[in-house]
Amino acid sequence: MLKDIFMGLSQNQFLNNAAKKYGLKMGAQSVVAGTNIPEVIKSIKELNAQGISCTVDNLGEFVFKEEEATAAKEQILKVIEAINENQVDAHISLKPTQVGLDIDYSFCLNNVREIVHQASRYDMFVNIDMEDFKHLELTFNLLDELSMEFDNVGTVIQAYFHKASEYLERYKNFRIRIVKGAYKESAEIAYQDKKDIDANFIKLIEWHLLNGKYTSIATHDHRIINHVKEFVKENNIPNDQFEFQMLYGFRKDLQLSLASEGYHFCTYVPFGNDWYGYFMRRLAERPQNLNLVAKQVFNKKTNTIIGVAAGAFILGRMTKSNKKKSR
Structure with a gap:
């Protein structure tokens, strides 16, 4: 409720x-690392000093005008420049709707292409975040087109979707962030029960660790984290093949603990007025x-x-x- x-x-x-x-x-x-670029860079430096890398999300929603999408793109380009200029350990996460997916597909593709191209100049990764189901295939289309030009781009697979395994196998050669899913979806396309979602989440993680390129495991659940620790140990999966991810501001002690244990750890760092x-x-x-x-x-x-x-x-x-x- x-x-x-x-x-x-x-x-x-x-x-x-x-x-x-x-x-x-x-x-x-x-849970939001400031409203402007200097503030988010300061937060990244603090996390980097503790052995934690970052993925930066310039927050923005309800974008239905080209000028708003263009402004968002320009802001993300500034973030890329700031990351490079300050030599911090961070990359970009972006939502396609923020840069025009609800306006025009080609317009959005050009905006994302410009962002990915700029990031590629600095050997910086760009993760195309997943949103709700109605945007799923369009987002996959963006990834398909961009991957023909660039190798610094990946996306997210949401475990609550019934077809998540199919999506993951389709993109096994990409760097993938696996999440449980944060949007409200119907029972026709997504699991509704937490136990079902958790079970599929673990299944996806294990499959991609064994078959995929690089796996970002996004969870705050210490039970799942402990399960992954045992799984990688039993299957001799090296630490440089995966990372744990958590959201900025949540379970800080666990974030630091994982980083201190020698696991690659990345904090999802959102910022902005939106x-x-x-x-x-x-x-x-x-x-x-x-x-x-x-x-x-x-x-x-x-x-x-x-x-x-x-x-x-x-x-x-x-x-x-x-x-x-x-x-």
């Missing part, structure tokens, strides 16, 4: 626009995420999931109230 509420909130364009005006409020500052949709999906994913944010937003007496949900509700009410006053 609460997951559905936050997923609904994440898709609310009105609240998304309002959130930009309030900055990183309601705990978002704990943080709202990303933040709401993180709240929707796991009860642990809600509790973590609550601890940083409310005092101990109000440290409840209801408190976080109330915060989201208050943001909406504040926005509507201000809109009425401005009329």
Whole structure:
């Protein structure tokens, strides 16, 4: 129930626009690494100093105008330049809709091509993030076309899809990030039960570790992480064939522990003013995420999931109230 509420909130364009005006409020500052490039570079340097690499996501959603997509592309190009100039250990993650996929496919392809080309000049990897199911095949099409020109591009496979194994085998020769999946999808195309998703997630990880090029294992679940540790040991899979990934701001101690054990570790680092949709999906994913944010937003007496949900509700009410006053 609460997951559905936050997923609904994440898709609310009105609240998304309002959130930009309030900055990183309601705990978002704990999971978003700043609103500008200098701030995100500072965060990357801090993580690098602890033996952790980064993948950087310039947040942005609800892009339906060419000028907005072009602005997003230019910002990502600036991030690439900043990563190179500061010589930090980081690469790029991008969402195709942010650079025009909902506007025109060819327009989007040209934007992504420019980004991948610029990154290739610095031997920098670009991960094309997956979004909801309606964008899945279009995103695969982007990858197919770009891979004919560049070798520094990969994508994401979401374990909750019934056909995830087919997708993974189709792209086994690419660097792939395997995730459970963060969007609300129908039972016709995606598993709904957590046990089914977890089982498929492990199945995909094991298959790609044995058959794929390079595997990014994106999870905060220590049980799955421990399973992977045993699996790679039993199958003599070298550490340079995979990495663990977690989101910025979550399970920091575990992130540091894995890096200190000698595993390749990469933190997914989001930044920017357009943080709202990303933040709401993180709240929707796991009860642990809600509790973590609550601890940083409310005092101990109000440290409840209801408190976080109330915060989201208050943001909406504040926005509507201000809109009425401005009329």
